[in-house]
Amino acid sequence: MLIVGSGSVGKRHARNLASLGCRISCVDPRAERREELAAETPVVGSHPTIEAALAAGGLDGVVIGSPTAFHPAQTIAALDAGLPVLLEKPVAKTAAEARTIYDAQKRTGVPVLLGYTWRWWPPLLQVRSRLNEGTIGKLRHVQFHMSAHLADWHPWEPYQEFFMASAAQGGGALLDESHWIDLMTWFFGTPAELSGRVEKISDLDIETDDNVDALAMYPDGLRVSLHLDLYGRPHEKYIRFIGEGGSLFWSADPNRITIGKQSGQVWEEETFTCERNDMFVAVAREFLDVVAGRSKPSCTLADGIKVMDLIEAIRTSSAEGCTVQTGKADA
Structure with a gap:
């Protein structure tokens, strides 16, 4: 799994997916952020850009946990590579930008699970x-x-x-x-x-x-x-x-x-007695089911467009x- 954005939410997704048996690669333009993530969760790849990570290959899915402004370009790059995406909320800065992701998803047919985690x-x-x-x-x-x-x-x-x-x-x-x-x-x-x-x-x-x-x-x-x-x-x-x-x-x-x-x-x-991370783990489990083709996303880009x-x-x-x-x- 490729984690794009190695800040707080990226580190959380990396920990959770690793605990569910995934190997982790990460992306962040800041080397120190990638090092921080790797110190918590062992990684098999560390890249400054999503383009470099996609070129390296060996990926089954992508988690977009970067700042909102970067969501459209990064998500579309993953979809064009044929990789299912777990996209952190919101979809984009504007509805027009969000629709560019929606159009790419329809064009490629690759699933996107949207991370409005309180639903879980x-x-x-x-x-x-x-x-x-x-x-x-x-x-x-x-x-x-x-x-x-x-x-x-x-x-x-x-x-x-x-x-x-x-x-x-x-x-x-x-x-x-x-x-x-x-x-x-x-x-x-x-x-x-x-x-x-x-x-x-x-x-x-x-x-x-x-x-x-x-x-x-x-x-x-x-x-x-x-x-x-x-x-x-x-x-x-x-x-x-x-x-x-x-x-x-x-x-x-x-x-x-x-x-x-x-x-x-x-x-x-x-x-x-549930803890905050429980809903993130539930999202991660659903994403793995989506990647494996066992289920369809329950929170979709169409929901995010609304x-x-x-x-x-x-x-x-x-x-x-x-x-x-x-x-x-x-x-």
Whole structure:
């Protein structure tokens, strides 16, 4: 397996795939990053560019874990070489760039698994099941909330040097934390209307947005609010679902689901013991099945294009101060 991008997520994918029996090669323009990865996970190849790695041959699949700006060229190169790809989110910086990858995938027929990893998180799979069972009745409002100070993400390096601080590399809250937009579409499909603000409001020394607030309108009366920020402490990730028959609350920390159906604070609680890396291992296992032809990707480029279109809608709404029609909602 070729790991393209030897930073934090690349090292994680390398460790996980090696633990599942894969031999690892890596790509990064920075020799010190390749050396760091190799110190953690033995490698059979180390290359400064994906072109050099592809020319060396001996590959069965490619993991693209580089900054977002490099996704299109690197993914298309892998697809043209006939190699299945595990692509980290988001697909690209823009919807137009994302469609170039989609077109290459259709042209080559080579599979791409998109790494919106929260889809593999056991508590959220349980939430989806409970919602589909109608546990809290007809949904009316859902609140997605992600707040985490950027300086805490990679404490081993200055956050100003992290790609998240760079507009050119595709950093920022809206793109990188599009996990939560993907989860919205995974749960509910595409909304009919979107409005939002994308801003830089904190004192963080970055070029990118650090605050996103959006409202999605569904034609059946469901309203979904989304808040993403890069300045909050303590870190919080949660989703609150309010239905006509009760409320359901999921949080990442503590790792649990609570359900309430009474007027008072009476909650049914389910606590989970899974760890964050478990969802990355689950993605790696699925990718190996995709490479072997045993399964098709469960999170596809088409899913990623939907997310990119909604990102563009939020950008347009923020720039023009308007509500954007996003088309007929999915069934």
